[in-house]
Amino acid sequence: MVVCGDDALAIRLAAELREVYRQRVVLVAPSGDHAEETEPIAVVSRAARLLRRPDSPGGTPPPPQDVTSSSPSEAALLRAGVDRAAALALLYEDDETNLRAALAARRLSPGLRLVVRMYNRKLGQHLEELLDQAALLAAPGTDRALLDASTTVLSDADTAAPALAATAVAGTSKVVQADGVLLRAAERTPSERGEAADPGLCTLALLSSTTTDPAGAEGSDTSGPQAPLLLPDDEAVASAAGRGSVVLETVRYAGHALSSRRLARRGVPLRDLFSARLRWALTGIVGCVLALTLTTTLLTDADPVHAAYLTLLDLFSINDPAVEESTTRQILQLLTGLVGLALLPLLVAGALEALGTFRAAGALRRPPRGLSGHVVLLGLGKIGTRVLARLRELDIPVVCVEEDPDARGIPLARGLGVPVVLGDVTEEGILEAAKTHRAHALLALTSSGTTNLEATLYARTVKPDLRVALRLYDDDFATAVHRTLRTAHPDALTRSRSVTHLAAPAFAGAMMGRQILGAIPVERKVLLFAALIVAGNPQFEGRTVAGAFRPGAWRVLALDTASPGARRPDLASSHQEGDEPQLLWDLHPGYVLRPEDRVVIAATRRGLAELLDTSTQSRPATPWPGPPIVHRRADDGNAAC
Secondary structure (H helix, E strand, O other), X not given: OEEEOOOHHHHHHHHHXXXXXXXXXXXXXXXXXXXXXXXOOOEOOOOOOOOOOOOOHHHOOOOOOOEEOOOOOHHHHHHOOHHHOXXXXXXXXXXXXXHXXXXXXXXXXXXXXXXXXXXOHHHHHHHHHHHHHHHHHHOOOOOOOOOOOOEEEEOHHHHHHHHHHHHHHHOOOOEEEEOOEEEEEEEXXXXXXXXXOOOOOEEEEEOOOOOOOOOOOXXXXXXXXXXXXXXXXXXXXXXXXXXXXXXXXXXXXXOOOOOHHHHHOOOOOHHHHOOHHHHHHHHHHHHHHHHHHHHHHHHOOOOHHHHXXXXXXXXXXXXOOOOOOOHHHHHHHHHHHHHHHHHHHHHHHHHHHHHHHHHHOOOOXXXXXXXXXXXXXXXXXXXHHHHHHHHHHOOOOEEEEEOOOOOOOHHHHHHHOOEEEEOOOOOOOHHHHOOHHHOOEEEEOXXXXXXXXXXXXXXXXXXXXXXXXXXXXXXXXHHHHHHHHHHXXXXXXXXXXXXXXXXXXXXXXXXXXXXXXXXEEEOOEEEEEEEXXXXXXXXXXXXXXXXOOEOOOEEEEEEEXXXXXHOOOOOOOOOOOOOOXXXXXXXXXXXXXXXOOEEEEEEOHHHHHHHHHHHHHHOOOOOOOOOOOOOEEOOOOOEEO
């Protein structure tokens, strides 16, 4: 695997590939100043085959050796071995740099798997289609489904948003996204296992006996006499008394059921169109008109309809003076005219209020009274905007706090009808205006780590048991803050996150191939989630769901119900607007897997490697396009054929 980048995401991705997927990595960086940071990263000149290393310490790749280059030029890519690599990640902050390097890499190695970091979404979609088409043209006659080369364009903001949303909802970032559904690995202590709880989709692992932390194993020592048991069968789960477990669950909002309609409505209700005082005044006018109509009916010979008509004429001063009428009729006309004088300013006030309300309909909304159980989101920049969209997709009520009225996420908040408090979060009264004291969780995602920490500490004084997740850039500092806040507030759930830490797993999964949906760590081990085709795999084809389960190796979790021609190529990507989830999670154990089926599985590293090996061996050979011409460049710069 070749990783090219100029920031912390490249270092984190290289570590993820080595530690989780046991891959050998070539890291191309601008300078050697990061040598101490990348010491645990294996940086070598050759790429490993996909998932061929076992689940053992002996499978760790050799010591690091990096490639120094100020830019991803063709010479630097050749020195890194792109022509022999399985995948290349381009993670520079400049879109143009990544674009040029991707085009050069596709030309140097048409079969290379590319993962490109792009901020421009539309440009990224066009680039993905262009490079995939170039890979197909380089190997004519190859089926698109069988072509291992693929191009995946990702944004660190898009990939970090699901984990941050899950942190606000469920208090964890150990999530996997599959077909738009967020799945989390919920850790349950031995005491919780004995209680009546949601069994979840399945039990992923049995933890070591020392794992008794209800907030998870993050930041604590999980080594114990019993190693974790991955993918246990029902018998092992039933007999594992006194051990914690990891259960796969879908992420759901557990706060108050209030307000998703109140926060998301787009129209202007009548009570917001006119003020309460104006409504009471108009009610008084209507009451006076009714009273005058009734009095006219009783004291004159007019019927009720005619009496109402005369009263309205007098009210609007368009009736003839009752000079020759009776005294009673004259008095009623004067009283009605007096009520009409009071009606005129009310009509003017109502028109002005309605005009002001309609003008403010497109403006930012304020948090409604009585709001509780919501999520307070600090910052509507690149990350905050994506998180806001994800939270509203989950129908979670949100109140945003932003200092810049022209921030990137302001139009989205206005369009969704989400309340926004404009102001500096460090100023007194801003968090109170966002109803933080009645909130379910706080997400501090501004671009300043110091501001996020200050807002978190102040929110703790407002509500000590508030669930908090704050964005910090430095991983060591984030770990220190997490442990300190957890010690100071043991009854509150605190998470400190860096975007690179949350985005790296998605980039790593894309480098392993589109069939990889993600990975979830379980103490010292890792569970991988993948989408595989049943055809050609004897471990699945013709077997039932229960028969295809191998404890400790793999387990079928879901079935893709979409037809083969309508399937989404990448289940780990976000939903397009209008798409409906196609995965069936509640599978009957007796369902027989057919060759045309695609299944989502959880597997260990070794189990997934065995499945991929079996699938590759059973797959018919792809027609070779012709005699290859391979150009390689030696270390001395001379061309070798």
